[in-house]
Amino acid sequence: MxxxxxxxxxxxxxxxxxxxxxxxxPARLHLILGPNGAGKSTLIRMLAALLQPAEGSVLxxxxxxxxWHERDLARRRxxxxxxxxxxxxxxxRELVLMGRYPHFGARPGAAxxxxxxxxxxxxxxxxxxxxxxxxxxxxxxxRVQFARxxxxxxxxxxxxxxxxLFLDEPLTFLDIRHQIDFMQxxxxxxxxxxxxxxxxxxxxxxxxxxxxxxxxxCDGRILADGAPRDVLTESNLRTAFAVSPVVLTDPATGRTHxxxxxxxxxx
Amino acid sequence: xxxxxxxxxxxxxxFVLMVATTIASIRYGAMDFSAHDMAAAAWGRLTGNPNLxxxxxxxxQLRVPRAILCLLVGASLGVGGTLMQxxxxxxxxxxxxxxxxxxxxxxxxxxxxxxxxxxxNLGGWTLPLAACAGGVLSTYLVFALAHTKHEGRSSIxxxxxxxxxxxxxxxxxxxxxxxxxxxxxxxxxxYWNLGTLSGADWNSVIVVxxxxxxxxxxxxxxxxxxxxLMIGEDEATALGVNVRRLKWMVxxxxxxxxxxxxxxxxxxxxxxxxxxxxLRILRGPDNRFLILGSALLGGTLLSIxxxxxRVLLRPAELPIGIVTAVVGVPVFLSLLRSREYLS
Numbered sequence: 099m100x101x102x103x104x105x106x107x108x109x110x111x112x113x114x115x116x117x118x119x120x121x122x123x124p125a126r127l128h129l130i131l132g133p134n135g136a137g138k139s140t141l142i143r144m145l146a147a148l149l150q151p152a153e154g155s156v157l158x159x160x161x162x163x164x165x166w167h168e169r170d171l172a173r174r175r176x177x178x179x180x181x182x183x184x185x186x187x188x189x190x191r192e193l194v195l196m197g198r199y200p201h202f203g204a205r206p207g208a209a210x211x212x213x214x215x216x217x218x219x220x221x222x223x224x225x226x227x228x229x230x231x232x233x234x235x236x237x238x239x240x241r242v243q244f245a246r247x248x249x250x251x252x253x254x255x256x257x258x259x260x261x262x263l264f265l266d267e268p269l270t271f272l273d274i275r276h277q278i279d280f281m282q283x284x285x286x287x288x289x290x291x292x293x294x295x296x297x298x299x300x301x302x303x304x305x306x307x308x309x310x311x312x313x314x315x316c317d318g319r320i321l322a323d324g325a326p327r328d329v330l331t332e333s334n335l336r337t338a339f340a341v342s343p344v345v346l347t348d349p350a351t352g353r354t355h356x357x358x359x360x361x362x363x364x365x
Numbered sequence: 366x367x368x369x370x371x372x373x374x375x376x377x378x379x380f381v382l383m384v385a386t387t388i389a390s391i392r393y394g395a396m397d398f399s400a401h402d403m404a405a406a407a408w409g410r411l412t413g414n415p416n417l418x419x420x421x422x423x424x425x426q427l428r429v430p431r432a433i434l435c436l437l438v439g440a441s442l443g444v445g446g447t448l449m450q451x452x453x454x455x456x457x458x459x460x461x462x463x464x465x466x467x468x469x470x471x472x473x474x475x476x477x478x479x480x481x482x483x484x485x486n487l488g489g490w491t492l493p494l495a496a497c498a499g500g501v502l503s504t505y506l507v508f509a510l511a512h513t514k515h516e517g518r519s520s521i522x523x524x525x526x527x528x529x530x531x532x533x534x535x536x537x538x539x540x541x542x543x544x545x546x547x548x549x550x551x552x553x554x555x556y557w558n559l560g561t562l563s564g565a566d567w568n569s570v571i572v573v574x575x576x577x578x579x580x581x582x583x584x585x586x587x588x589x590x591x592x593x594l595m596i597g598e599d600e601a602t603a604l605g606v607n608v609r610r611l612k613w614m615v616x617x618x619x620x621x622x623x624x625x626x627x628x629x630x631x632x633x634x635x636x637x638x639x640x641x642x643x644l645r646i647l648r649g650p651d652n653r654f655l656i657l658g659s660a661l662l663g664g665t666l667l668s669i670x671x672x673x674x675r676v677l678l679r680p681a682e683l684p685i686g687i688v689t690a691v692v693g694v695p696v697f698l699s700l701l702r703s704r705e706y707l708s
Binding site: 185204 | 653
């Protein structure tokens with residue numbers, strides 16, 4: 099269980115996050131939506147305990163994340179950013195193995211190497227294990243980064259502590275096929291491994307298809323929080339994004355579909 | 366894992382190379398010693414024989430400490446280069462980048478120009494102290510100026526650029542001092558800026574030795590965290606690394622190693638830049654290998670350079686800074702061209 103308790107974050111005189119509270123549950127996929135500058139990245143960095151809130155607290159299984167040791171945090175929560183810049187040319191296998199760093203001392207154990215192989219298989223990157231990261235395409239790089247991040251929280255922890263995966267706009271540099279593939283894998287991972295996922299995405303359509311729950315963020319506050327069909331309403335979207343799409347509901351699946359036409363922006 | 370075992374063999378090979386170079390470096394010079402001469406001198410020293418010949422005393426008091434100082438200074442520069450390149454995530458960084466070596470050179474230049482006037486005389490220690498103080502003070506200046514309230518993603522970049530600016534300032538200070546200085550002092554400043562190990566004695570070996578080992582051992586402990594930094598500051602934090610603490614620890618280690626080494630030998634360029642690259646081309650960027658490897662290879666390269674500096678124009682000596690570039694650049698360039706290193 100992940101709890102955000104009245105979070106506030108300020109940069110100078112501006113308040114970027116203004117009193118956000120929410121509960122996130124294991125095995126579910128939560129996506130945060132919002133226009134540019136709504137505070138999505140700030141919020142997810144606070145939830146991942148990479149940023150200290152000015153007020154409020156982030157609780158992992160009821161314990162204040164700010165008081166945890168970096169390494170203990172790293173064993174239970176992982177973060178994937180939109181593009182990871184790797185400074186030196188390193189073999190793919192070594193990069194994926196970095197995900198296990200919080201779990202071993204000087205040298206990886208047998209379990210670490212085994213997990214490394216499993217995640218590489220899960221993401222179809224085994225064939226490139228010995229290649230240099232710098233020679234991969236953008237999509238391949240992101241798959242390798244995803245494998246690294248999952249390696250970090252692949253297996254259950256002692257005491258059944260909740261494992262949390264944070265995604266900060268991970269789809270930005272992927273084509274549509276890889277975006278769908280990626281979201282399917284995240285869903286499968288969340289439900290099979292009982293991992294709590296919180297992500298920021300830009301694509302409302304993908305969010306509607308894959309999320310268990312959506313949080314719509316606007317001006318540092320939560321505008322709407324709930325199932326996709328309850329959040330993606332015409333009035334919410336107009337308030338948050340200043341667009342008026344046609345909102346359709348598939349009668350067979352109950353899923354929401356958005357149609358944007360030219361002229362759907364509102365003044 | 367196989368790569369690990371291969372790393373270990375590389376380290377063994379580098380160690381053997383370092384020992385071989387050191388033997389050559391104590392054997393050859395302005396005067397050559399045979400194996401028998403060397404053994405006799407060493408035996409005489411160990412047994413406390415008071416009647417050593419002049420040659421034997423030269424060997425014990427000058428040649429051997431110089432060879433050891435080469436290893437220590439080369440190791441400090443090599444490890445400093447590896448640490449700074451890893452920390453700044455940038456392959457063109459030198460260990461002196463945060464102001465350390467230009468500050469040390471400025472301290473030394475001040476000593477050459479004003480030392481006689483101030484009448485502060487600590488014997489042979491005055492110059493190293495002036496240089497070391499200059500190195501530490503200028504580095505502190507860089508840190509203080511680069512420090513802002515926002516410890517964000519730009520903090521390392523700000524440090525790098527502040528270092529560049531402060532270096533430029535001290536270099537112009539050195540230029541000014543050598544411009545106004547009269548001849549012996551002006552020549553000394555130039556000579557010191559090209560580096561020399563001719564001042565080596567057992568005292569300098571002890572002081573530099575403490576700084577080198579005192580930096581190397583904790584540096585090895587930070588190798589894994591520096592690896593994590595390859596993928597970025599936020600990502601390393603997410604992997605459980607305390608990036609802020611890592612940054613200050615690594616910078617402190619680098620300043621101690623480089624300021625002390627530079628204080629005794631002058632500014633020796635290029636070793637700290639190319640040693641990490643040569644090793645990365647051979648074995649990749651894993652700092653768990655690079656740090657120890659760059660200590661061994663840095664020492665070896667500097668020994669070779671010093672040997673060349675002593676032998677080429679003997680009995681005269683070349684400044685070592687001239688040789689490090691002449692020896693290092695061809696090796697570096699040929700390796701750069703041979704592999705897909707920069708991809």
